[in-house]
Amino acid sequence: MSWRLSPDLASRLLGGSVVAANDEFFAARDNLVTDAPPSFAAQTFGPKGQVYDGWETRRRREPGHDWAIVRLGAPGIVRGVVVDTAYFTGNFPPYAAVEGVAVDGYPSPAELSSAPWAPLVAKSPLAGDTRNEFDVTDPHRCTHVRLTIHPDGGVARLRVHGEVVPDPALLPAVFDLAAMEHGALVVGCSNMFYGPPHRLIAPGLARVMGEGWETARRRDDGNDWAVVKLAGPGVVRVAELDTSHFKGNAPGAASLRGADARSADLDDPAAWFDILPRTRLQPDTRHRFPIPSATPATHARLDIFPDGGMARLRLYGELTGEGRAALAARWQSTSRP
Secondary structure, eight states: OOGGGSOBTTOGGGTOEEEEESOOSSBOGGGGGOSSOOOOOTTOEETTEEOOSSEEOOOOSSSOOEEEEEEEEEEEEEEEEEEEOTTOSSSOOSEEEEEEEOOSSOOOHHHHHTSOOEEEEEEEEOOTTSEEEEEOOOOSEEEEEEEEEESOOEESEEEEEEEEOOOGGGOOSSEETTOGGGTOEEEEESOOSSBOGGGGGOSSOOSSGGGSEEOOOOOSSOOEEEEEEEEEEEEEEEEEEEOTTOSSSOOSEEEEEEEOTTTSOTTSGGGOEEEEEEEEOOTTOEEEEEOOOOOOEEEEEEEEESOOEESEEEEEEEEOHHHHHHHHHHHHHTSOO
């Protein structure tokens, strides 16, 4: 799967935050991790000039560069970075670099300044009003990234796409196996016309319909679906299917199936077993269902009938012993020497 479809570890949606920046004279650093696409309204002036939806520093009159430090919403391996200069034309930085570091606990900006930063993206040229994309090959886990712009200017968004690597010491016995913040990932879906499927497993409750997954109206006899790779092999005990905010466009029914990719081929229909049989849904409702099955799964498939929108999918359960051991091994193997 392309890293462009993987979670944005820096996004505010996942809990990312810009913890420090050396300058934000024209536009606030916090805009870097806003989940929404950048916007622009011409001839909109504030006390400091044209209002920009991004991070913008003042014009430098001395040698040096500007920087911002982002705490990732979830620790993970960075696979790709987007330095988006949308709407910055005569005021974008000509070059940028990105570094990463993994730090235990909750360090202060002063402590991060002396952390052992490692390069993720070398100093590279940028184009204005462009999604500047960079592949990342560093295999180590990061908790923070630092964006450096040379020498100054404006960046609309910083996207840090990658794989969540959860700390097994922080996972309780029972948790949401389908949560993005725990390392789950949507690996396939039938349709995402109105909203991408990764929103199904995003943290928190959807505040509006636009924060869920919604498909186009079907004009055939089929149905829509999404497949989630769970945080690890586990047993689902409670399923939550949330249609909040979807009123005239909620699915009429849904079902859940599971499969174990360790011993079966996911492309084989016989590999899938029932977690929740086809069940009627109500609009604008958080549905919770106890799950009697004790069969471990690595993947879950949500089928909605025939189409429509879902705000969230939650699958509460526990990892198998093998699954928890695998998460611990991955946490160790992705640590920087």
